[in-house]
Amino acid sequence: MTNLLRHRLFWPIAVLVVLLASNLVFSNNFFSITLQDGHLYGSLIDILRRSAPLVLVALGMTLVIATGGIDLSVGSVMAISGALACLLIGDLSNPDAVGPVLLVVGAAIALCLVFGLWNGFLVAVLGIQPIIATLILMVAGRGVAQLITGGQILNVRSEPYRVIGAGYFLAVPVSFLIAAAAVALTVALTRRTALGLLLESVGGSPTASRLAGIRARRITIMVYVFAAAFAGVAGLIYSSDVSSADSNAAGNLIELNAILAVVLGGTALTGGRFSIAGSVLGAVIITTLDITAVSVGVPVETTLLFKAVVVIILCLAQSATFRAKVFGRFGPKRAEVPA
Amino acid sequence: GASDEAGSGGNSGGGGDDKITLGFSQVGAESGWRTANTKSVQESAASAGIDLKFSDAQGKQENQIKAIRNFITQRVDVIAFSPVVESGWGTVLKEAKDANIPVILTDRAIDDPDTTLYKTFIGSDFVEEGKKAGQWLVKEYEGKSDPVNIVELQGSPGAAPANDRKSGFAEVIKADPKFKVVASQTGQFTRTDGKAVMETFLKSQPDIDVLYAHNDDMGLGAIEAIEAAGKKPGTDIKIITVDAVKDGMTALSENKINFIVECSPLLGPQLMDLVKKAKGGETIPQRVITKETTFTPEQAKEALPSRQY
Amino acid sequence: MIDVSTPPTPQRNRSILGSRRVYRPNTRHVPVLATLALLIIMYSIGVYNYEGFGDTQVLLNVFVDNAFLLVVAVGMTFVILTGGIDLSVGAVIALTTTVAATLLTAGWPAGVVLPLVLLIGTVMGLGMGAVIHFFKVEPFIATLAGMFLARGLSLLINRNSIPITNDFWTQMAQKRFRFGEGIFISLNVVIALIVVLIAALVLAWTRFGRNVYAIGGNADSALLMGLPVGRTRIAVYTLSGFCASLGGVLYSFYTSSGYSLHGQGLELDAIAAVVIGGVLLTGGSGYVLGTVLGVLVLGLIQTIITFQGDLNSWWTRIVVGILLFVFIVLQRLVTRKAK
Amino acid sequence: MAEQLKMTGIKKAFPGVVALDGVDFRLLPGEIHALMGENGAGKSTLIKVLTGVYDIDGGEIELAGTPVRLAGPLQAQQAGISTVYQEVNLCPNLSVAENIFIGREPRRFGRIQWSEMRRRAQRSLARLDLDIDVSAQLDSYSLAIQQMVAIARAVDLSAKILILDEPTSSLDASEVRQLFTIMRRLRDDGVAILFVSHFLDQVYEIADRMTVLRNGRLIGEYRTEELPQRQLIGKMIGKELEALGEIEEQAREATVPERGTPILEARQLGRTGAIAPFDLTIQAGEVVGLAGLLGSGRTELARLLFGADRPDHGQLLIDGKAEAVKSPREAMAKGIAFSSENRRTEGIVGELTVRENIILALQAERGWMRPIPRRKQDELVDKYIKALQIRPADPERLVRNLSGGNQQKVLLARWLITEPRLLIIDEPTRGIDVGAKAEIQRLVAQLADGGMAVLFVSAELEEVLRLSHKIEVLRDRRLVEELENGDDVDADRIMQTIASGATP
Ligand SMILES: Nc1ncnc2c1ncn2[C@@H]1O[C@H](COP(=O)(O)OP(=O)(O)OP(=O)(O)O)[C@@H](O)[C@H]1O
Numbered sequence A: 001m002t003n004l005l006r007h008r009l010f011w012p013i014a015v016l017v018v019l020l021a022s023n024l025v026f027s028n029n030f031f032s033i034t035l036q037d038g039h040l041y042g043s044l045i046d047i048l049r050r051s052a053p054l055v056l057v058a059l060g061m062t063l064v065i066a067t068g069g070i071d072l073s074v075g076s077v078m079a080i081s082g083a084l085a086c087l088l089i090g091d092l093s094n095p096d097a098v099g100p101v102l103l104v105v106g107a108a109i110a111l112c113l114v115f116g117l118w119n120g121f122l123v124a125v126l127g128i129q130p131i132i133a134t135l136i137l138m139v140a141g142r143g144v145a146q147l148i149t150g151g152q153i154l155n156v157r158s159e160p161y162r163v164i165g166a167g168y169f170l171a172v173p174v175s176f177l178i179a180a181a182a183v184a185l186t187v188a189l190t191r192r193t194a195l196g197l198l199l200e201s202v203g204g205s206p207t208a209s210r211l212a213g214i215r216a217r218r219i220t221i222m223v224y225v226f227a228a229a230f231a232g233v234a235g236l237i238y239s240s241d242v243s244s245a246d247s248n249a250a251g252n253l254i255e256l257n258a259i260l261a262v263v264l265g266g267t268a269l270t271g272g273r274f275s276i277a278g279s280v281l282g283a284v285i286i287t288t289l290d291i292t293a294v295s296v297g298v299p300v301e302t303t304l305l306f307k308a309v310v311v312i313i314l315c316l317a318q319s320a321t322f323r324a325k326v327f328g329r330f331g332p333k334r335a336e337v338p339a
Numbered sequence B: 001g002a003s004d005e006a007g008s009g010g011n012s013g014g015g016g017d018d019k020i021t022l023g024f025s026q027v028g029a030e031s032g033w034r035t036a037n038t039k040s041v042q043e044s045a046a047s048a049g050i051d052l053k054f055s056d057a058q059g060k061q062e063n064q065i066k067a068i069r070n071f072i073t074q075r076v077d078v079i080a081f082s083p084v085v086e087s088g089w090g091t092v093l094k095e096a097k098d099a100n101i102p103v104i105l106t107d108r109a110i111d112d113p114d115t116t117l118y119k120t121f122i123g124s125d126f127v128e129e130g131k132k133a134g135q136w137l138v139k140e141y142e143g144k145s146d147p148v149n150i151v152e153l154q155g156s157p158g159a160a161p162a163n164d165r166k167s168g169f170a171e172v173i174k175a176d177p178k179f180k181v182v183a184s185q186t187g188q189f190t191r192t193d194g195k196a197v198m199e200t201f202l203k204s205q206p207d208i209d210v211l212y213a214h215n216d217d218m219g220l221g222a223i224e225a226i227e228a229a230g231k232k233p234g235t236d237i238k239i240i241t242v243d244a245v246k247d248g249m250t251a252l253s254e255n256k257i258n259f260i261v262e263c264s265p266l267l268g269p270q271l272m273d274l275v276k277k278a279k280g281g282e283t284i285p286q287r288v289i290t291k292e293t294t295f296t297p298e299q300a301k302e303a304l305p306s307r308q309y
Numbered sequence C: 001m002i003d004v005s006t007p008p009t010p011q012r013n014r015s016i017l018g019s020r021r022v023y024r025p026n027t028r029h030v031p032v033l034a035t036l037a038l039l040i041i042m043y044s045i046g047v048y049n050y051e052g053f054g055d056t057q058v059l060l061n062v063f064v065d066n067a068f069l070l071v072v073a074v075g076m077t078f079v080i081l082t083g084g085i086d087l088s089v090g091a092v093i094a095l096t097t098t099v100a101a102t103l104l105t106a107g108w109p110a111g112v113v114l115p116l117v118l119l120i121g122t123v124m125g126l127g128m129g130a131v132i133h134f135f136k137v138e139p140f141i142a143t144l145a146g147m148f149l150a151r152g153l154s155l156l157i158n159r160n161s162i163p164i165t166n167d168f169w170t171q172m173a174q175k176r177f178r179f180g181e182g183i184f185i186s187l188n189v190v191i192a193l194i195v196v197l198i199a200a201l202v203l204a205w206t207r208f209g210r211n212v213y214a215i216g217g218n219a220d221s222a223l224l225m226g227l228p229v230g231r232t233r234i235a236v237y238t239l240s241g242f243c244a245s246l247g248g249v250l251y252s253f254y255t256s257s258g259y260s261l262h263g264q265g266l267e268l269d270a271i272a273a274v275v276i277g278g279v280l281l282t283g284g285s286g287y288v289l290g291t292v293l294g295v296l297v298l299g300l301i302q303t304i305i306t307f308q309g310d311l312n313s314w315w316t317r318i319v320v321g322i323l324l325f326v327f328i329v330l331q332r333l334v335t336r337k338a339k
Numbered sequence D: 001m002a003e004q005l006k007m008t009g010i011k012k013a014f015p016g017v018v019a020l021d022g023v024d025f026r027l028l029p030g031e032i033h034a035l036m037g038e039n040g041a042g043k044s045t046l047i048k049v050l051t052g053v054y055d056i057d058g059g060e061i062e063l064a065g066t067p068v069r070l071a072g073p074l075q076a077q078q079a080g081i082s083t084v085y086q087e088v089n090l091c092p093n094l095s096v097a098e099n100i101f102i103g104r105e106p107r108r109f110g111r112i113q114w115s116e117m118r119r120r121a122q123r124s125l126a127r128l129d130l131d132i133d134v135s136a137q138l139d140s141y142s143l144a145i146q147q148m149v150a151i152a153r154a155v156d157l158s159a160k161i162l163i164l165d166e167p168t169s170s171l172d173a174s175e176v177r178q179l180f181t182i183m184r185r186l187r188d189d190g191v192a193i194l195f196v197s198h199f200l201d202q203v204y205e206i207a208d209r210m211t212v213l214r215n216g217r218l219i220g221e222y223r224t225e226e227l228p229q230r231q232l233i234g235k236m237i238g239k240e241l242e243a244l245g246e247i248e249e250q251a252r253e254a255t256v257p258e259r260g261t262p263i264l265e266a267r268q269l270g271r272t273g274a275i276a277p278f279d280l281t282i283q284a285g286e287v288v289g290l291a292g293l294l295g296s297g298r299t300e301l302a303r304l305l306f307g308a309d310r311p312d313h314g315q316l317l318i319d320g321k322a323e324a325v326k327s328p329r330e331a332m333a334k335g336i337a338f339s340s341e342n343r344r345t346e347g348i349v350g351e352l353t354v355r356e357n358i359i360l361a362l363q364a365e366r367g368w369m370r371p372i373p374r375r376k377q378d379e380l381v382d383k384y385i386k387a388l389q390i391r392p393a394d395p396e397r398l399v400r401n402l403s404g405g406n407q408q409k410v411l412l413a414r415w416l417i418t419e420p421r422l423l424i425i426d427e428p429t430r431g432i433d434v435g436a437k438a439e440i441q442r443l444v445a446q447l448a449d450g451g452m453a454v455l456f457v458s459a460e461l462e463e464v465l466r467l468s469h470k471i472e473v474l475r476d477r478r479l480v481e482e483l484e485n486g487d488d489v490d491a492d493r494i495m496q497t498i499a500s501g502a503t504p
């Protein structure tokens, strides 16, 4: 029992369960899943589907944070990728053909890779503090996205494009599948190769890592590229969901939510150890929280307060010191000082 | 001390010619509506031969105040702006008044009791828009006595159009108890949020008859959600929105939306007229309401080809 | 302005044992000096390019328009110097203005409202500091929760903007110190400068100030050296809370209104100002004077954009990004060279 | 005489380890008391428990007869206990003067008097025979100087109890002598001093009594003159140790390697401000020792060879070919390894496990795409945990939570598994207990016999003498002489070279 309680992800999971349970009490048939027009339909499916962009962004953010950095530009990158995709699809002669749409998607992600390189260059080569380095793109990027769309909301009518965010494959939402694939990819990349270890080492102690022969610079650039690529995919899902590109709303404030997800998942912002499962869970919690607020019928004025309270509860529950002080568990422990 | 009138013309940023310089501070570019509004102002300034100093506040009042203050130091001839919020303009507008620069409000009003701070306010009446939406609904359900379950997609919390469209609507429907707003949440004026919130409504509310969205975008997002739920927008659920942007009008003409209250962004030409009058010292009315109408699907089909935004 | 934030440069005493000495230039001032130099260059470019840019009042307006940001950034400087971060400041501003406006509208006397709202921010800061210290919650998350809470509360109080018509407030708002025809500063500027002065003195000349640096240098060591780490850390967040609410008061002077959406994104501006001013986000290094320069940089960028006068929304963003980029990269290069 | 400090039945457990198990300890006024034990015996933990860094799980602490429970270092300081913790625990971003005085700066009207503070700092460092610019930032100085600063701070607190946890680990003989002078003076003034060191000679020189710990348990308390060194070692490690004598011979007997093409040759290599241009050759199978005083530039020299700093003068030849080694990474590719003296900031990655720390360099060399298979990792790690007696022998423990000496062993293991051709080790025996030190020395000798070249840097001259074939003497950041190690070379001869400053 204590082992379970001590597990890193115990508290986030507990909060998620409580949130879901509150839906059981306060809203109707939240847990019913039916087959609608050949695809799964229900609130739980909504949660899976709508978590996808945040999960993607949080994945990239996890890697960036593991190296001790932070990426504020993800929201803008999302906007750019959606804008470019919609612009290009609008120019296609046959927007319903799969091939050209795939090409467009590839182009959008390629552009995001360039932006990722840019961030990585500023941080790793010029040595600018990550928060400021990525702030530049955060500010300018949204301008670029608006430039692409001309400040308008770009509509597209393209069935293949729509599938990314709003479609289903074997009755399962495609966006969920994309996110799941990204998670699998990230896990494989970090845990099947030595990348995870090297990342954690760079985040834990850059100087020691350099002296151990790790190419910190290359790895740092790589994580920013990853973050941007995932943000790009998230942007595509976001825009394809409503078949339009809104450069203003796309990815607005998602950087905060992503960082929140990462931290709720147990990764420290100081870098080092990271948990992908934790970040995914964090992202799902945040999405569930938003959905719950609506389905339970929290008034608009109090939605934010509701969120604040849940975040506070979760943070405190996760703090071992808090539990120790309040429940007297694990014995008091004052200072964490290295031996 | 007030700077003298003579200085203002000669020193205008334009470079000494007799062109009128207009400082215009826009809220931002948060929606297609806003962009159309900006475009309208820019284009009509150009065609009216007015030198436009444009500044974008990115949704922040402080930026707007800074911009206005900078306009004053640059000694433009007229200042126009769409206030981000209603309150808090007294100080900076007084500075403008002291510098003898006439001020025109566009699109949104301010709540300062001192109406001498600005020459005029040109823009829509959001409460009236809400009322129009409500009146259509009342008429649509006239003679029926079954309860009508309404869900509402609000704009960004606290924004004037959101507040007014909500209250105008509520005022009209409260006359009849059969109208019931069963759920009301913010969709932040965006499509994605409109869709997301509607998806949840569809699951948490067993019975929805009417959707009232504070703008077209949220309504368009909601349509996607309704379709995904296997319902037919416009038929199974009646939809009322505000704005009448092109995409909304298209949906209306396809009967996916039932009724749109227009809120026109094309203030440009009217504004330029007022600017010229203000510069010339002519008297102008304190309130100029933009010409706006409402659309049913039939009217939409007619109007659509000539729609500019 | 004098650089009071820097301890006076010591006279190196000539050594008897010449061989055992090591001379190093004080590299800690380099970032601040570089920022100052670049700022002057930027200003000169503005004067050269735009008619009327050279007016004294244009420069003073930068202060007038950014006084509240300056105050908030000073609080943020303390927090960042300890290696923390405070995301709640923008929301605290909103809460402060909303509460003040609500109470003033309800007819409360200004003499009660003013200390009360200052107290609210201070208490919020205290609360966040306590949570961070006692429960070991990451500052980012604790203050993010604080941000949700403060904004949620103000939204709950009133979602509309509330005009402030109180006489005292109006007087303060319109108080001007004039130095000649059309040349003036507002009361806000005076208050902000006083805050800067006090902060600089505190950091350079008091134990509390030095403890702040020590904690930022290495919190574990500071603890083992017997410094009151907990007390200092809580005090720092309290101070930031106070500065945020004072900033809120200045904001309400500035806008004569209370609104739950005031100060959105201001936390990022404040952080950016602090970091641009040469303070390290990891803590332990930087000066208040740098923060002042950082605020001026942001203000000047905005002024340049207004004087340009033909940028639409997206070009505004892109140009802000570019200016920020050029500035930061130059600053980085200059600093690196000097080291 | 009444005890100044009495600890009885102290218990402290960390998750998975019992660090202290019913330890009694007492400290009398006016004595220097050595706390002895192997790496991981619990010495530092006992000190941290005493000063309130950790809460105790059981036991009593009495200060001058009154029971106390100190809540933290601040309270400990206020109760008259001043401490130098094992790793240098100062603030790198503050000036030397501030580090000495922070928390108790001289003030007038609440305002810190900077000049007064600097003056006093200068004075208190002068007592340790150190004359440095006290307004310079702490991290611009070498670790040894930082250690001196930490000592100056503790001594300056004028406390009733002074605790020194391995204060001499980076210091050379003259600094140690200076420290001992001060310790004696304080003792004569009635201060109770707790001293931890792995240098037995030092302990026997200064300590009046000693307490021995083993595996978190109390073994006993002895008067120094009543316990001969051999017995002490026996008590510390729990069995008799003969190894110590053996290595000495072993190293001496090792044959001087053939002179072929050197593995590494430096020709007028130098870096302005760090080290003057020098010539140096290292052959395969040769142990080259660097000797010099604190701050003489040994570390700088070593870093240049590894590419940790870039030279701005001269050239480096590897296997007779000129190579530009611009980064550690490139040096590693050429078969060079370097273990830094500053293990806390430049060595271990605290949040990673022992296993991960050990394989780090090897993994970095292979690149991220070719992970070392887990089974291979476990094999390697197990081997070195055994070989170096890393304790606790749990590869999944966080390195941060290991005792100082064991962290050092982990670092050594990291480099050994990369099987370098040239191993540069800067103070590898810092903070390592007698047994392990002997073990490491034997290892170095063995590696050299196996054909590895070793550049050995240590502040302990005896060690350098014992192991090296060739000794390079540095002085004032200049390589002044190269000595073939032979019967005619001993500590005195080297000290003479340093003192006379012979130029090549
Ligand atoms: N003459 C000196 N006086 C004071 N500090 C010095 C002096 N020379 C060097 N130092 C300090 O020591 C460092 C260089 O010494 P380095 O570490 O290379 O020598 P070392 O022989 O390895 O000394 P240590 O035994 O301290 O490690 C420099 O960072 C410098 O701060």
Ligand SMILES: Nc1ncnc2c1ncn2[C@@H]1O[C@H](COP(=O)(O)OP(=O)(O)OP(=O)(O)O)[C@@H](O)[C@H]1O
Pocket: A337, A338, A339, D014, D015, D017, D018, D019, D037, D038, D039, D040, D041, D042, D043, D044, D045, D046, D086, D391, D392, D401, D402, D403, D404, D405, D406, D431
């Ligand atoms: N914070 C901690 N968490 C977990 N285990 C710890 C912690 N601190 C120390 N230990 C463990 O407690 C034991 C005693 O460590 P301690 O640091 O007291 O040893 P030491 O006698 O000082 O050794 P050394 O001579 O190497 O410094 C070791 O096994 C160590 O791994």
Ligand SMILES: [Mg+2]
Pocket: D043, D044, D045, D086, D165, D403, D404, D405
């Ligand atoms: Mg120890």
Ligand SMILES: [Mg+2]
Pocket: D142, D298, D299, D341, D426
């Ligand atoms: Mg050294």
